[in-house]
Amino acid sequence: MLPKSIQKAIDELSRLPGIGSKTAQRLAMFLLRDNKKLHRDLGEALIGLTEGVHYCSACFNLSDGELCGICADPLRDHSLICVVSEALDVVSIENTHQFKGTYHVLHGALSPMDGIGPNDLKINELIDRIKQKLSDDSASLELVLATNPSVEGEATALYIQRQFMNFNFPESKLKITRIARGIPIGGELEYADYVTLTKAMEGRQIY
Numbered sequence: 460m461l462p463k464s465i466q467k468a469i470d471e472l473s474r475l476p477g478i479g480s481k482t483a484q485r486l487a488m489f490l491l492r493d494n495k496k497l498h499r500d501l502g503e504a505l506i507g508l509t510e511g512v513h514y515c516s517a518c519f520n521l522s523d524g525e526l527c528g529i530c531a532d533p534l535r536d537h538s539l540i541c542v543v544s545e546a547l548d549v550v551s552i553e554n555t556h557q558f559k560g561t562y563h564v565l566h567g568a569l570s571p572m573d574g575i576g577p578n579d580l581k582i583n584e585l586i587d588r589i590k591q592k593l594s595d596d597s598a599s600l601e602l603v604l605a606t607n608p609s610v611e612g613e614a615t616a617l618y619i620q621r622q623f624m625n626f627n628f629p630e631s632k633l634k635i636t637r638i639a640r641g642i643p644i645g646g647e648l649e650y651a652d653y654v655t656l657t658k659a660m661e662g663r664q665i666y
C-alpha cells in the first residue's frame with residue numbers, strides 16, 4: 460500500500476522501545492513532510508552512536524574515548540566508587556552535583572527470570588578493578604551500591620556484597636555502603652507502602 464521506502468522507515472521506527480506501529484507511521488509521515496536537514500542530522504546522530512561512542516575502559520560508562528570524563532578527572536575522589544545499573548543512572552546522580560566520586564556501570568541487574576546472570580553484567584570487571592586498586596597497600600575504597608531498590612537491584616547489590624565478603628578485605632581497606640531507601644521528598648507517610656515505610660524506619664538518622 461505504501462511505497463517500500465516509507466514502509467521500511469515505519470518498520471524500523473516501530474522496533475524502538477515505546478513506539479507502536481501507529482506512532483511509527485506518524486513519525487514516518489512527519490519525517491516525510493519535514494525538510495531534509497532533520498533527516499541528515501538524525502542520520503548522522505544515529506551513525507555517530509555506533510561509531511563515536513565507546514565504553515570507558517575503567518568504569519564502563521559511555522565515553523568518547525578510552526576513559527570517560529569522570530575517570531579522567533583528577534579532581535574526582537577515586538577512592539569512592541558508586542555502582543549503578545545503567546549509564547543514565549550516572550547522569551541522574553551527576554545532575555545532583557553532590558557526588559564527587561567515580562562510578563562503575565554494571566549495564567543491567569541480575570534477573571534469573573530474564574536469563575541475566577552475573578557474567579552478563581560488569582561484575583567481574585568491578586571485582587578486578589577493586590582488587591587492582593587495593594593491591595596498593597595505602598589504598599582504601601568505599602563502594603556505594605546504588606542499584607535500584609527493586610527485586611533485581613537488591614539481588615544485584617547483595618550478590619556484589621557477597622562476592623567481596625569472599626575476599627575478606629578489612630573494613631579499613633574496603634567499606635561497602637548502600638544508598639538509603641525511604642519516603643520520597645514531597646511524599647506522604649499515609650500513602651507509602653509497607654516495605655518503603657519499613658526501610659525508611661530502618662534507615663533513620665540522627666536529626
Ligand SMILES: [Zn+2]
Nearest residue numbers: 515518527530
Ligand atoms: Zn569511566
